[in-house]
Structure formats: C-alpha cells, structure tokens
Amino acid sequence: MSDIKNPVLEIRNLKIEATSYPPGESPRDITIVEGVSLTLAKGKVMGLIGESGAGKSTIGLSSMAYGRGGVRITGGEVLVNGIDILKGGAAGLRKLRGKTVTYVSQSAAASFNPARKLMDQVIETSLALGVPRSEAEARAVALFEKLGLPSPKTIGNRYPHQVSGGQLQRAMTAMALCPQPELVVFDEPTTALDVTTQIEVLAAIKEAIRDTGVAALYITHDLAVVAQVSDEIMVLRHGAMVELGTAEQIIHAPREDYSRDLVSVRQVNHAQKPAEGEAVLKINDISARYSGLKFDVLKQVTLELAAGQTLAVVGESGSGKSTLARVITGLLPPNGGSIEFGGRTLSPSLKGRSKEDLRELQMIYQMADTAMNPRQTVGAIIGRPLEFYFGLKGAAKRKRVQELLDEIEMGAGFADRYPAELSGGQKQRVCIARALAAKPKLIICDEVTSALDPLVADGILKLLLNLQKEEGVAYLFITHDLATVKAIADKIAVMYRGEVVRDGGRDTVLSPPFDDYTDLLLSSVPEMRLGWLEEVIAHRKMDAGGE
Amino acid sequence: MITTLLGHPVVRLVAHRIAMGLVLLFAASLLIFVGTQILPGDVAQSILGQSATPQSLANLRAELGLNEPAVTRYISWLVGAMHGDLGTALTNGQDIAEAMGRRLGNTLFLASCAAIIAVPMALILGLVSVRYHRRWPDKVISGVTLASVSVPEFLLGYIVMFIMAVRLHAFPSVSTVYDSMSLLERLNAIALPVIVLVMVVLGHMMRMTRAAILNVMQSAYIETAELKGLRPFRIIWRHALPNAIAPVVNVVMLNLAYLVVGVVVVEVVFVYPGMGQYLVDHVAKRDVPVVQACGLVFAAVYIGLNMIADVVSILANPRLRHPK
Structure with a gap:
C-alpha cells in the first residue's frame, strides 16, 4: 500500500484518545483509535466502514487534525501532501482546513448556518484564499449545476431552511469542492436522506469526485453504499482496522469473520403468516x-x-x-x-x-x-x-x-x-x-x-x-x-x-407488477454489488428518455 | 405590492407585537390608576395640613374633582394623557407635562450616555469571553463584572464618589445640571453616575451575551466553520453572533429599560434632577397626579423597549424574514 508515490493522505499508526467521565467514578482516558494506518492517492476514494463507535468519523476528522469534544490525537503521524499536519500549529491548520482538506457532514441541515445565505457559506473559504468574489461565485454555480441542484444560478441566494434536505446535502458537497481541495472527507453524507433521494445524491457525489479528480475518504455504516463509490474499503471495529482491501475483494471475498458478518447482514427472515385471527x-x-x-x-x-x-x-x-x-x-x-x-x-x-x-x-x-x-x-x-x-x-x-x-x-x-x-x-x-x-x-x-x-x-x-x-x-x-x-x-x-x-x-x-412509486422505492435500495448505482441511474435515464 | 407586503408573515407578527404593546400599556394605565386610588390617606388633607377646617377640605375636594366617580376620573385622565395633558401638580400647581418633560430629558440624557458606553462594551467583552472561554481573560471579565453587579448601587455610588471626587478630584460629586450648561459641562457633571450605571448594567448584559453565544457555539454549523479553518473571532462574529441576536437584544433592552426606570437610587445619590428624584419627591408629598404621570411614562418606556426587543428578534430570524 505504501508504495504509492506522493500520496495525498498518509496516516501512520494513528492513536486517538478521549477522556471519559463515567458516573460516580473519577475521569479516565480511553483509547478510541489505535494503530490505524492508511494511504490515499490522488483521485482515489477510500471507504471507512464499521458500526457506531468503530472510530470511523474520528479517523476521518483526524485528517484535518480535528477532534470532537475532548477527543485528541495522541500518537502517530498524519501527512497531507507529505507534511505532518499535527506539527503545523494553529496557523498551519487554518491553511489546511477548508482549503486543502474539506468536510461534508451527515446532517447538512444542521451544518449550514441558518442565518446566512448558501452562497456566502459556499464561497467563504475561496474568498479567504484570495479568489475574487465573481470567480468564486462562478465556481459555486458550476458546482451547483454539476451536482444537479435546481436553478443553480439563483439557489445560492436562498437560506438553508428554504431548500430540501437532499438539496442541502448537495450544497454542502459544493461547499466542500468549491475551494478546489485535494481531499474531501464525506462523513455519512447520505445516511439522513430518504432512500429515493440518497441514490441521486450518491450519483451526484460520485460524478463530482470523478470529474474534479479529488481524493476522498467516504465514511458510512452502509456497506452497500460504500461499495458504489469506493476504490478501496477499510473495515473498522472498536477503533482498530479489521481488514483493508479493494472494494471488490471486501464485497465478494471478505477475509475476516467480522467483515463477512457485515456483508451478510439482514439474515433475519420469517415466513409470512396467513391472517387467521380476527x-x-x-x-x-x-x-x-x-x-x-x-x-x-x-x-x-x-x-x-x-x-x-x-x-x-x-x-x-x-x-x-x-x-x-x-x-x-x-x-x-x-x-x-x-x-x-x-x-x-x-x-x-x-x-x-x-x-x-x-x-x-x-x-x-x-x-x-x-x-x-x-x-x-x-x-x-x-x-x-x-x-x-x-x-x-x-x-x-x-x-x-x-x-x-x-x-x-x-x-x-x-x-x-x-x-x-x-x-x-x-x-x-x-x-x-x-x-x-x-x-x-x-x-x-x-x-x-x-x-x-x-x-x-x-x-x-x-x-x-x-x-x-x-x-x-x-x-x-x-x-x-x-x-x-x-x-x-x-x-x-x-x-x-x-x-x-x-x-x-x-x-x-x-x-411485480409494481406501481410506479413502489418500483422507484424498491429499485432505490442499495444492493451490495459493484456497478449497481450506474445500472440504476442508466436505467432511469433510459426510462425518462423513452417518455 | 402593498397587499403582498401586508401578507408577509413578518409584517403580521410585528403588527401583532405592536398591538399587544398598546393593549399592555392600556392595562398598565388601569393598574396605575387603581393603585394610586387605593393608597390610604386624603390628598386634600395632606395639602391643607392638619389644621384645615372641614369646609375648606370639602371645597378643595370639589375643586380637585375628587368627588366624581372613579371611572369618570380615569377616563378623563386617560383622554387627557393621550392628548399630552397629564394634569397639574397638586402641590405647586405646575403643568406636569412641562415639568416632567425637562426631567425626562435629563433622565434620557443620563441613560443614553450610560447605554452608549455599556452596550458596545458588554458585547465586546462578551465576545472576548467566548473567544477565550475558560481561559484567563474570560475568568477576569466574569469575575470583575460579577463583582460590580453584586455591590448594591448606592454603595457603588459612594465608593465611586469617594475615589473619583474626594480623592482624585476628577469629577464633581454632585451632578446637578442647569439649562445654561454646555454639553461638555453636562457630560462632566454626570460622569460619576454614568460610571456607576455602566458598572451596574454591564455585568448582566455581558454575561447574557456570553451565555447566548456559547450556546450557539455548540451548534454543528460552528464545527463546519472551524473545519473551514476560519479565525476564531470570525467564527464568533460571522457565524455565532447572528444566531444569538434575539437573546442578546432582549437582555440589552431590559437593561436600557432599567437605565430609564430603575435609576431612582443613583439619581438620589448624585442629586441629579431626573425622573427618579421627581417621582420620589412627589410620592413623599402624596401628589397623586404626578405619581400617576410618572408611572405612565415609566410603563410606556418599559413596554416600548421590550416591544422593540420582540420586533428585532422577529426580524433577526431568517425563517420568518424569508419564508419558504
């Protein structure tokens, strides 16, 4: 893995700790992530997957040297373009965050400032980088268009509460891409969306990653989703790496038991009972x-x-x-x-x-x-x-x-x-x-x-x-x-x-036969195989073209 | 254009608030009137003194209209007040509106001077406290402002007077002002009460500003701003403060109202010819029309400032300003 030349992101032997305050006991330090290493080349997407508490968001945020609450990085190295960002100090981090590395959160609805227009927020870091306002706005409009937002020229004048959840998630992706970063951290970007909206946002994100050539960390608990966008997948559990492999290998031939459990989840089934009672x-x-x-x-x-x-x-x-x-x-x-x-x-x-x-x-x-x-x-x-x-x-x-x-x-x-x-x-x-x-x-x-x-x-x-x-x-x-x-x-x-x-x-x-809506709903559920997303999108475009 | 404007939810909400303010003012006038009526004692008696004959008392009562039913007196008082006629003072026969106008002007002058210093200072100190949350600047600001709020204002007044006037001879200890004084002379005269008032209101406003912004600082969009690599002051100023306007404006208005309505003690300490002294003097002389007029003006200031706070809160909310 480490034979990649000039990786965008290289994490070596990361250790992250936090202070826990158990009721009735004295506070103590707990280890959240230990011994995680990864390397990400330009234009590649790595999926981080695991249950809640596996440390995937924490690892994602460590690429910006950021810890939520009392979380802090206590060991290892995080290199962005070969420079250890843990040693850069506050000024170095200000240059990194929002410029070289950007972040898309799970809840765009909460992550946009309700008091300011979308456009002001999307171009904020570009302006800080010295890009003229007119050029930054043109970039944002182009991104709005690429991400499939309605009326891309004027949507920036709206306030966050004036657009839907799916649109906000796209706008947040635009906000992350606007300063032309080299790495984007996507933290469960489609988890809060309806299944029919998720598929559109997912396709938009995938296309944007491909067209801009940016590297990405894609964090999710849904293996079927991550299989659609990732080149490589890292399976995490309890803050440690379980398995790292290509998307294909993890989906079709997982080596570890835990990965197999994740792939084969949803084994609960029961026979439909006939309605007997009153x-x-x-x-x-x-x-x-x-x-x-x-x-x-x-x-x-x-x-x-x-x-x-x-x-x-x-x-x-x-x-x-x-x-x-x-x-x-x-x-x-x-x-x-x-x-x-x-x-x-x-x-x-x-x-x-x-x-x-x-x-x-x-x-x-x-x-x-x-x-x-x-x-x-x-x-x-x-x-x-x-x-x-x-x-x-x-x-x-x-x-x-x-x-x-x-x-x-x-x-x-x-x-x-x-x-x-x-x-x-x-x-x-x-x-x-x-x-x-x-x-x-x-x-x-x-x-x-x-x-x-x-x-x-x-x-x-x-x-x-x-x-x-x-x-x-x-x-x-x-x-x-x-x-x-x-x-x-x-x-x-x-x-x-x-x-x-x-x-x-x-x-x-x-x-089958389905009505239109049930068909849309059923076909939107991500399936755990590569290429599913492209198939569905192509199928829908064909349907739309036929009408 | 006009109809679409009237249909806008903000216009309706603001109109509603203003209407509520007027209703409240009306209710306050009723309370003031009833309150002064049930006070024990007789105005005529207190004007003429213990030696008055029953006949002269009866004549004075008739002259003052005290024999009319309470409802009639209330209505004529209210109608007069709406036309700017607050009646005449019983004790010296002066027109209340005119006498009070000068006093009110003095009080507003003192209050504005205190507010011009205290409000920006409270905001800035609040922002600095948030920026250095739990570090030493925050602790020093919190400690000092808490101490100045905790000391009773009359004591604070005497302490300031002792240090600034008696020891340092920086400012006069008595704040009497005359019509003939120039603005600079006036400012010099009121410097000490202004200092005391600033110390009294600063702590409350600063602490509420700090609390309101800290509350907003927990939001996910502040994390977004941090992950954009913005400078801490820009995060507080551009991302946190706009979302904390409503609570901040509310506490600022409450304190402005206090500066007009609650300064009685400070005015007395510094012998400043404002509304507070005027009110205290006439309560002592049982001059009911003056007390009523003062009450009405205080109520109007209080309700008016709170109404402004409500309106600003509505206008500061983007969800109301820009409906879907």
Whole structure:
C-alpha cells in the first residue's frame, strides 16, 4: 500500500484518545483509535466502514487534525501532501482546513448556518484564499449545476431552511469542492436522506469526485453504499482496522469473520403468516391534518391488521406514516373516518379513551434515549406500567420486572442500572419490555431500529419476532427501511404523500407488477454489488428518455 | 405590492407585537390608576395640613374633582394623557407635562450616555469571553463584572464618589445640571453616575451575551466553520453572533429599560434632577397626579423597549424574514 508515490493522505499508526467521565467514578482516558494506518492517492476514494463507535468519523476528522469534544490525537503521524499536519500549529491548520482538506457532514441541515445565505457559506473559504468574489461565485454555480441542484444560478441566494434536505446535502458537497481541495472527507453524507433521494445524491457525489479528480475518504455504516463509490474499503471495529482491501475483494471475498458478518447482514427472515385471527385494528377512511395546514396529511387511509401479525407501513419522510401512528394513539384526532380496535370503536381523541384502551395499545419509539427518564432505573421504568395498569407492588412487581428482563434477554442486575449505563440496543430492549409490561394487543413500532447499527438492529428484530410468537401481540411497524420490512412483515402498506398506494400480503406487495412509486422505492435500495448505482441511474435515464 | 407586503408573515407578527404593546400599556394605565386610588390617606388633607377646617377640605375636594366617580376620573385622565395633558401638580400647581418633560430629558440624557458606553462594551467583552472561554481573560471579565453587579448601587455610588471626587478630584460629586450648561459641562457633571450605571448594567448584559453565544457555539454549523479553518473571532462574529441576536437584544433592552426606570437610587445619590428624584419627591408629598404621570411614562418606556426587543428578534430570524 505504501508504495504509492506522493500520496495525498498518509496516516501512520494513528492513536486517538478521549477522556471519559463515567458516573460516580473519577475521569479516565480511553483509547478510541489505535494503530490505524492508511494511504490515499490522488483521485482515489477510500471507504471507512464499521458500526457506531468503530472510530470511523474520528479517523476521518483526524485528517484535518480535528477532534470532537475532548477527543485528541495522541500518537502517530498524519501527512497531507507529505507534511505532518499535527506539527503545523494553529496557523498551519487554518491553511489546511477548508482549503486543502474539506468536510461534508451527515446532517447538512444542521451544518449550514441558518442565518446566512448558501452562497456566502459556499464561497467563504475561496474568498479567504484570495479568489475574487465573481470567480468564486462562478465556481459555486458550476458546482451547483454539476451536482444537479435546481436553478443553480439563483439557489445560492436562498437560506438553508428554504431548500430540501437532499438539496442541502448537495450544497454542502459544493461547499466542500468549491475551494478546489485535494481531499474531501464525506462523513455519512447520505445516511439522513430518504432512500429515493440518497441514490441521486450518491450519483451526484460520485460524478463530482470523478470529474474534479479529488481524493476522498467516504465514511458510512452502509456497506452497500460504500461499495458504489469506493476504490478501496477499510473495515473498522472498536477503533482498530479489521481488514483493508479493494472494494471488490471486501464485497465478494471478505477475509475476516467480522467483515463477512457485515456483508451478510439482514439474515433475519420469517415466513409470512396467513391472517387467521380476527382483526385487532381496523382503520376506516381516516383523514387527518395538523392545525394551520391547508391540506390533509392523511388522505382516506384504510388498513386492517389481524391479531398476532405484523403490518409494516413504509414510505419516505413526509409520507404520513408517523402521523398515522399519532392518529391511532389518539394524539391527533382525525377529521374523518373511524378506528376499530379489538372489536370496539376507539374515541378519536386521547381524552375519551379508557384505561383499557390505553393498556392494549402501546408504543416503542425511534429514540430510546429520549423515550426514557434518565433519572429512573430500568426497574422503575419497566415497573411503572405494571403498577399503573395492574396495581403490582413490592415483591410481585420486582418478580414481574425480572421476568420481563429475561424475556428481552437481559439478565439480572439490569434492574438497578440507569439508561445512561446501557448500550443503544439495550435501551431499545428496555423500551420493548416497558411496552410488553402492559400486556398489549398491539404495539406501534415507530422506526425502532433506524438509530441502531445493522447487527444490533437484527438482534432487535429477532427479539420482536420471538416475542410475537410467544405473546401473540400484533405490530404496526413504521419504517423507511425496506430491508427491515422484508425481514419482519406479514402485510405491507406503502404510503406516499398521505395515501396508501399499495397494500396487501408481504409477498404480493414485493412481487411485480409494481406501481410506479413502489418500483422507484424498491429499485432505490442499495444492493451490495459493484456497478449497481450506474445500472440504476442508466436505467432511469433510459426510462425518462423513452417518455 | 402593498397587499403582498401586508401578507408577509413578518409584517403580521410585528403588527401583532405592536398591538399587544398598546393593549399592555392600556392595562398598565388601569393598574396605575387603581393603585394610586387605593393608597390610604386624603390628598386634600395632606395639602391643607392638619389644621384645615372641614369646609375648606370639602371645597378643595370639589375643586380637585375628587368627588366624581372613579371611572369618570380615569377616563378623563386617560383622554387627557393621550392628548399630552397629564394634569397639574397638586402641590405647586405646575403643568406636569412641562415639568416632567425637562426631567425626562435629563433622565434620557443620563441613560443614553450610560447605554452608549455599556452596550458596545458588554458585547465586546462578551465576545472576548467566548473567544477565550475558560481561559484567563474570560475568568477576569466574569469575575470583575460579577463583582460590580453584586455591590448594591448606592454603595457603588459612594465608593465611586469617594475615589473619583474626594480623592482624585476628577469629577464633581454632585451632578446637578442647569439649562445654561454646555454639553461638555453636562457630560462632566454626570460622569460619576454614568460610571456607576455602566458598572451596574454591564455585568448582566455581558454575561447574557456570553451565555447566548456559547450556546450557539455548540451548534454543528460552528464545527463546519472551524473545519473551514476560519479565525476564531470570525467564527464568533460571522457565524455565532447572528444566531444569538434575539437573546442578546432582549437582555440589552431590559437593561436600557432599567437605565430609564430603575435609576431612582443613583439619581438620589448624585442629586441629579431626573425622573427618579421627581417621582420620589412627589410620592413623599402624596401628589397623586404626578405619581400617576410618572408611572405612565415609566410603563410606556418599559413596554416600548421590550416591544422593540420582540420586533428585532422577529426580524433577526431568517425563517420568518424569508419564508419558504
């Protein structure tokens, strides 16, 4: 690897540390990254892949000698164009950052200053480099055009809140490319986007990298995505390198067990269950809107879910799937239609519902973190519904809490822990246990695996399927992730702009012939093979040309 | 053009704020009137003294209109105030609007001088504190301003007077001003109260500026700016401050209001002929129309400055200024 002549970036034996402040203990230094080395030549793209905590963003930012929070580089060398940037001091870093090396973050929406126009922010470093304003603006407009932004000449006059998330992500890429850097660090640039938007942004980024000849570090947890843009892939785990190879080798012939796990993830599968029991939930002709809006967010939605089954509601952001959950739980009374639950008609608003209605309908959220009181122990969190619905107290409550912890495969001792002491997957398990404690007939799962790493998410899905087998509980599973849908659903409803465009049994919905939107959605899911992106884009261009 | 302008959400929000301010001022006038009515004691009695005969008391009450129902008196007072007629002082028969106008002018002069120094200084010190967050400049600025805020203002006044006037003979200790004084003489006369007022309001404004900007400094777009290799002051000035305007303006306006409304003690300490002294004198003499008029002017200043803060906050928000 190190036989490349004049590499843009060379990292040697990197060591990165941070100070951790565990509750109740004295602060101590922990090692985040150790012994990582890489070499990147001009015009090449290296993918960094791994779960959260693998240190991939930290390594990416080290190429700008930047550490988030208390993170600091304590060992090794980072050479950009052969010069060790760790020894350059503050003035040297100012010349490097934003000029020689630039950065594209996961959330462009948060990374643009809301108070300033896009153009001012995109050309800021070019102006600092002494490029005349007119030339910098011309460069930016050319980049806007290359990245496929609408009305490239005028979009720079807009403020960040005036353009969509996908457009902001492109604008951020333009901002990174505008000062004509030699290396761009892409940190999960498409993770926050809808799958149909992701494919367009991904293609735009790939084209821009190719045309400008810039080198890039591409950080993501999604192997299928990184396979589309990278020449080489480095697999990371717990801050150390697991495997480094060409994209082709990592995808088709991974050497290490962990890489194989990443490649073969999404092995959860179950046979579609026939709808036998009676319907536990019937949604008839529901329409809903938020106050102040002039249009319905849900338009005459009709769905049915049998006891012990899973209905997956899938769609991109803004399709109305979370609004549907709010209507079913009574948080947003609909302006038309009715909801039948367990054979009775539910009151449209929360106030009119009985305690029994509330008990039988539980919810699990995307952010397990914010769904729990950080000052309560796991035992108190799970014990609350036991006390509230069943009046359990003292030893009986403790016994039941332990039973529930066993069910979610968490052993003794967890009851006394606080949420901050749990991992992401464990937190979500506690939320599942809390929902189960009420012995519900239906659990609404709102993007419950979206914030989790693939391997952890798989564990949660397996757990949910097992619990369904044992307890006979039905799930309404809201997600934008089609792989999850395939893994868990018995029935699927595809939503688009507040309407159900397709619904039925899983195998029927996922088999052709498709309607246009479902086809777009399914074909946008990245596949783990090289050349997939080009195929899809070429296919779409052909379709568009044919019309 | 006009209709599109009126349809703009910012115009509607600003109009709403101004309307709310007027409603609030009306409510304040009601409170002031009711408040002065339920004060114990009799105005006629206090004017004529203990030796007055019942007949002369009754005559004076009739003359002052005190026998009219409260509602009638309130309405005629309010209508008068809206026309700039605040009535006449009971104690000396002077026109209140005229007497107060001069006093108000003095108070505003003192307040503006203090504000012209304190506001930019607070902003600059706030920015410096953020730039050197948790380093020694930050600690020194925080410590000194906290100390100056914590000392009661009358004590601060006497300390400043002792050092600057008694020991150093730099400025006069009494801040009496006359119409015949030139601007320079006036400035010299009010130097000490200005110093005290600056010390009183500086700490609060500076600390809030610092807190508001530090809060913004946590944002992801500040990291973007750092990764652009910008200079620290440029990051604070161009990227953080524009997003901290609303809280900063709010605390600045609160302190400006204090400079007009809350300077009573400082004015008394330095014998400055401003609104505060005027009010204190006439409260002691139970001169209700003057107290009411002062209350109304104070309320108007307070509400007006806060209204300006609200409007600036609205205008500073790009989401409201440039809707989708």
